[in-house]
Amino acid sequence: MVTPGFLPAGLWAGKLFDGRWQAGSSVQPVLEPATGTVLGSIATADPAQVARSAAAAARAQRDWAGMPYEDRAQVLRRAAQLAEEHGADIVEWLVRESGSTRLKAGFEAKISAKALHEAAALPSRSIGEMLPSSPGRLSLARRRPLGVVGVISPFNFPLYLAMRAVAPALALGNAVVVKPDPRTAVCGGLAIARLFELAGLPAGLLHVLPGDAAAGAALASDPHVAMIQFTGSTAAGRKVGETVGRHLKKVSLELGGKNALIVLDDADLERAVANTAWGAYLHQGQICMATGRVLVQRSIYPRFLQTLVAKARSLRVGDPAAADVALGPLIDARQRDHAARVVAEAVAAGATLEAGGGYDGLFFEPTVLSGVDRGNPAFNEEIFAPVAVVVPFDSDDEAVALANDSEYGLSMGIVSRNVGRALQLGERLHAGLLHINDQTVNDEVINPFGGVGASGNGARIGGPANIEEFTQWQWLTLKGEAPAYPL
Structure with missing residues (x-):
């Protein structure tokens, strides 16, 4: 049975998460694919809600990025601990809402907690390097948060394929707006919102907005969103890539395979x-x-x-x-x-x-x-x-x-x-x-994950790729005084 302790129905029923549990523009049932049983109801977001969340996330992100690195790391560590403590509830939701076997659900819950543990180490990592320069001048290359990262996640590994982007993006100083697949919005979205809420993440930094293709298109085109991390079919990924490209955003496309x-x-x-x-x-x-x-x-x-x-x-x-x-x-x-x-x-x-x-x-x-x-x-x-x-x-x-x-x-x-x-x-x-000497289904969080051809746009997510993926370079030079140029 799904127990009420971690995700009590009164908390999330008919609601989405924008830092607080709020009613959405419409409601749809949460169905158990094995039996057709209605497990509850979720709110879905329309483009107007996406726009409000993206703007709020951009405002919240500035303070989050300026916090001491240890404070950000502590939130990630606490979320990882909570994921382990509530692992049984999370597994139950994966089994019932996504149709996972218990073996698969148990693995997904554990690797998602591992993603949080790994992300907790990112805030204390080196964020740049010193470049050669002329005497009297310091030249630095440093990594900066992107701002707001939009995550569009699928139904098949709903918890992990969202968490592998949400956790490192937050750890590196970004805010995140997640659009989980509405078929698995509880285990693939609202559970993540609950973990970070209980972990003490400041309100406004994480938004979980289940929605349809219109909500996804709004997220991809919103001016407050700097990057889209999309996992899903190649057909849908092409559409996301076209939209993001028109708006000159960074995009990571993790798509299908044969x-x-x-x-x-x-x-x-x-x-x-x-x-x-x-x-x-x-x-x-x-x-x-x-x-x-x-x-x-x-x-x-x-x-x-x-x-x-x-x-x-x-x-x-x-x-x-x-x-x-x-x-x-x-x-x-x-x-x-x-x-x-x-x-x-x-x-x-x-x-x-x-x-x-x-x-x-x-x-x-x-x-x-x-x-x-x-x-x-x-x-x-x-x-x-x-x-x-x-x-x-x-x-x-x-x-x-x-x-x-x-x-x-x-x-x-x-x-x-x-x-x-x-x-x-x-x-x-x-x-x-x-x-x-292994089959094709492998992922361990610490590895750079991604495909070529129609399986993706060459982006990588996971392990050493996360800093590259969820930050951007800034060149900074520093002199003792401004030079006297000859013009």
Whole structure:
């Protein structure tokens, strides 16, 4: 059961957060995808509310950036402690509102707390360097907060994919306006507001405004917002990038992927299948890093396919709040229908449905497709559902060609007992993330995360990239007195 201690319904029901809990322009229900149960109601923001919040955030940011670094760090440390103390409540919301299994929800809650701990160390980091200059003149390059950072976050890892931007942005002296996906606005937005409220963050620095595309467009175009950090689909990201570009703002786009896992002929078969199942079926495949294509060397392909089909058929699907299951529901009917369409089109184009392909409500069966060539929709489209597409190859050169045959370039993995061979092959892959002897779904907070091609605009978030991402350079020179110029 969702308990009232951390997020009592009377606090947030029908409200959004602008430093205080306020009624929004409209209200919509919070639905549990597994059962359709109404868990409560949230307020949604219209463009006028976005404008008010952005202006208020800009006013609050100036004092926040001028506070002693230790005071900012203390707020982040307290938020991290609260995230750990209320971890059970947070997990329950992730399970019920986002359809996460308890395994996935527990991992997400822990990595989100870790993001807060890591961000707490940022205020005390060096913020610049001394540059060479002429005698009598100091030349400095220093990092300054951007101002107001807008965060548009998705439904699939709703807590973490918001927190990984919110926490470092605040730690580095910015204010933040978050627009979480309204389907997961409690676990992906209001929970974050509550953590920082309890941690003592000054009012006005964090705004959580669930809303639709109009709210997102307003955030991207608002003159008080200096940067947008967007995580979501490539189609939506292109629109955000166009809007932000017109307004000359900084933008970080973390988008989709059609990620390849390459299984070489010397791989441990059982381990390779286990990696594939984890990468393809974790959180019902609703992960940008999901293993969308499994490229298997032909000599082991028949045994691999047979073992993976057996694994897929053995996985239990059901309500993660009621039972210990491997897969929960997809987020909504639109996502389910998209997955069903791609699978049907794949079969019509010549693929073989080896396992799964059906659904009951929002519960989609773990699916295996074989016989998928380069022109098949299942080879090219991001499905965002539990569908493993298995493709044979003969040589390492062919594996590279197949893996790189995509507009995306987020994450790739290679499974092989020969690490040298795998590294040589990996050097030729176009991906922002590369894992030797691991599947494609990996993130540890301390790593720079991002893709290439249609998977993003080359931005990175996380670890050493955070200071670069959420601050901007300023050049400062200092002389004892003004020079006498000859004009």
